[in-house]
Amino acid sequence: MSDQSLIPVVVNGAAGKMGREVIKAVASAKDLMLVGAVDNNPHLLGQDVGEVAGCGALEVPILNDLQSVLVLATQEAIQGVMVDFTHPDSVYENVRSAIAYGVRPVVGTTGLSDEQLEDLSEFADKASTGALVIPNFSIGMVLLQQAALKAAEYFDHVEIIELHHNQKADAPSGTAIKTAQMLAKVGKTYNPQLVSETEHLAGARGSLAEENIRIHSVRLPGLIAHQEVIFGATGQIYTLRHDTSDRSCYMPGVLLCIRQVTEMTSLVYGLENIL
Structure with a gap:
């Protein structure tokens, strides 16, 4: 499969427990291409995210500027996807930034209020950009x-x-x-x-x-x-x-969402709505 047909993926919160699992899952998927990794841990900045995740070097450094990494996901033939496992305090702005850059968010971070979900849904509709907010990927x-x-x-x-x-x-x-x-x-x-x-x-x-x-x-x-x-x-x-018993149980759901969100033009809440 050529690079032109791969789905570019950015992982936000890449050094966290869930983020590392997502890195490994994306790296092993033949139809996905990891183009960026974001994390705020100052001790890991610049390190190869594959080494941090334990799956070997991927030549993708960990950065702490989400917007500069989102740009990387807009330079490919296929619209990119951002997977977000960060913190309730930042997830709303993360999702808005992704939609603004034309990158489709797949959100595993919980804590969004009903008002924030409604606002993000309206923003996604106006941008005709797919978004998935999934409280549980299992x-x-x-x-x-x-x-x-x-x-x-x-x-x-x-x-x-x-x-x-x-x-x-x-x-x-x-x-x-x-x-x-x-x-x-x-x-x-x-x-x-x-x-x-x-x-x-x-x-x-x-x-x-x-x-x-x-x-x-x-x-x-x-x-x-x-x-x-x-x-x-x-x-x-x-x-x-x-x-x-292991966070790897969420990865089939995460990969399913990455693939399906590229075909969507609005926000969907809950895994049951795409199965």
């Missing part, structure tokens, strides 16, 4: 959410517990919020109150999402990413759980 999580929607037809009581490593910056997770939003669209209000509750410690009952769904967040070293959706009814509990 096929298993998509299946869990679909099973939860089916269970919601029969159960009126549900709570969500999400568990992540203690370096995750936002809570609740984007995946848990997305799951609650999906359940809310079933058309019912959950967890009818039977008693007047008192929290002796603020937050003991978790955060309150749409349609009275509670979300509880756990942050501990040793965890990666895990979620439980627990349904309850008289005499029974139905628990759906997804566990991540």
Whole structure:
């Protein structure tokens, strides 16, 4: 396959745990071409991102200027893609910058507000540029959410517990919020109150999402990413759980999104909407 037919890819947050996995996945894909790597770690600037990721030299240095790297993805025959695994504080500006440069963003960073998503959607529409915002790239999580929607037809009581490593910056997770939003669209209000509750410690009952769904967040070293959706009814509990044991499980979803976003002209939220 010639370079002219390869999809150019920029990875933002390239030295992070997810970023390194994306570097390895892109480097091993025959239809993709890694053209840039961005990270703010001052100790890694200028280093070969392949060496940092552990997949061998790729002759792509780590830089800390996103806009200069985005330019590299606009100089190829095929419109480039930016994969973003950075920080909730910077993801909104990162996505706007990518769209402004004509580079299609695939976003795994969570923490975007509803208002920011709406603004980015309008910006992508005006630019006729595809964008994918994916709270969770795991096929298993998509299946869990679909099973939860089916269970919601029969159960009126549900709570969500999400568990992540203690370096995750936002809570609740984007995946848990997305799951609650999906359940809310079933058309019912959950967890009818039977008693007047008192929290002796603020937050003991978790955060309150749409349609009275509670979300509880756990942050501990040793965890990666895990979620439980627990349904309850008289005499029974139905628990759906997804566990991540290695970040490589997200890479098939990431590669699918890179390939599909090049054919899109608007913003799509959620992996289930492109499967």
